[in-house]
Amino acid sequence: MIKRLAFRVALLLALILPATPALAWWEYGHGAVGRIAYMTVSPHTRHEIDRLLRQGRLLDTPTCPVRTIELAAYWPDCIKTLGERFSYASPWHYQNVNICRPFDLRAPCADGNCVSAQIERNVRLLADVRVPLRERVAALAFLVHFMGDLHQPMHAGDHNDLGGNRVQVTYGVIGGRTNLHSVWDGYLADRGISQPPGEPAGILSELSGADRAAMRQGTITDWSREGWEISRDYAYGSLFQDPCADRPRDAPRPVMTEAIVERLIPIVRRQVARGGLRLARLLDEAFAPDSIWLRPRERNPS
Template sequence: MRTLLVMLLCMLGGQSALAWNGRGHALVAELAWQALTPEARADVEALLEGDLDARGEPSGRDRLTQIASWPDEIREHERANNPAAYRGWHSRTNQVCSEALGKCPKGLCVDEIIVTQTQILADLQRSHRERNEALKWVVHLVGDLHMPLHSGEQGAAGSKPAQLSGKKQKSGSTLHTVWDDALLDAAVKGWKIPALDERPTQPPYSPAEPRRWMLESRDVSRDSVFAGLPGFACGQPTPDQFELDAAYQAASVPVIRQQILLAAQRLAGLLNASLR
């Protein structure tokens, strides 16, 4: 399993994304692939035949890991002409200090889009292209939903500057981007991933599950992203910037690993239930 992880990190070393970096999305996809039934694997392979990239050109991609970041690619491509393209699709702004759900205008938020794209994926009356793109959306968005800050925010705190104590990092890093990138990379480095039979089991997929997953991730955001921040308390203004000390960084490791494993197992269950 370590060989697999090293391979993914090397293969995707230049990719980045706005929720889990490209390496994180690829890892979720690969771990989900391992948990698919033979029938679901065969359907995934068939759906990836003739895959197109964000420009509508043949991509040559034939593995789940390779298409896991396509939704970020198509968003960036479309935003060149339409800045609002796919706005809201990758997250839902639930406030961690509230039980109320964040807004989801016209059903365009991560949990509801997972449900609608899963319905398209499972519908054999849909075209090959529609089901191919639905597969790519589902693979990516299940990963996004499990990134805590995509399911739980506190005002605009996730967009405030964040510095990792004792670490070099990209200029302009925010609390959100640090969790997407630097903390994720630190969590997967040297990770001995559990064998398939040691990973968390999950209830069968149903359309009610994505919302449950999202609310669980919101609570993870409250308890693991925000609760450990210096100066954070519900009902109080958040600091203008955050210094994330070594203890905070170390505490993020098991959280990120747990979220990746949950995303992978839940994605596998969704695909196994939707493909035949």
């Protein structure tokens, strides 16, 4: 009941406030990815997560607490409200890889300013017990959040439109007051995660042991390419017959129909599951004795 009420309040605010690109997966989606990871890590890893979250005061962000995995998952978006203090992290939430060119992370990830590079950086910080405790707490929150971002397709693919932020769409009762990025960030994600069997436990209940094991495989680059393909084939592809064709300025606003939404919900749920299970794998690797993330980079698992 409380979550349904919260969703209705969020929907009301969405009707009143202009859409912005500030959040990814919004709180519900990020929290679901974090909770799936928390549910599936080893007991040792869960203990280490709890130990770090208890030190959240070290971040000195009282308006953006990290007491739970869900709060930690939202922290990197929450700190955007703190002005210039954390502005350096803004480009870390996405990687605008052109869906109409061969997949290549080099330009979007120049100088490490992209989500996949920051996932690797933060898992290394988390694994290194020599790093000051405050920085490891921040690394945990960033890692949890960025794994959610990586699995939000509009943070993985782009068509020279800021990851769909410039693509106005019509969606349900919201009508035309939103864009493709925001639909995937929140409205579609909220519906997909809450649809029965809902919540993280419900999403996991649909997966066999073999499914879960398969989802945990691959590298950060593999996961980046996967999200880029989903962006092209499903996010853009569900609305445009040719996602790479030029769109005239006077073209009708695309409509995300109920039929399209129904086809996309399984994609959303699978991405949330993948994000959580893969995050669990990285956390288990980071907190393991003799973590592989502390070995020379040529042996980097990604």
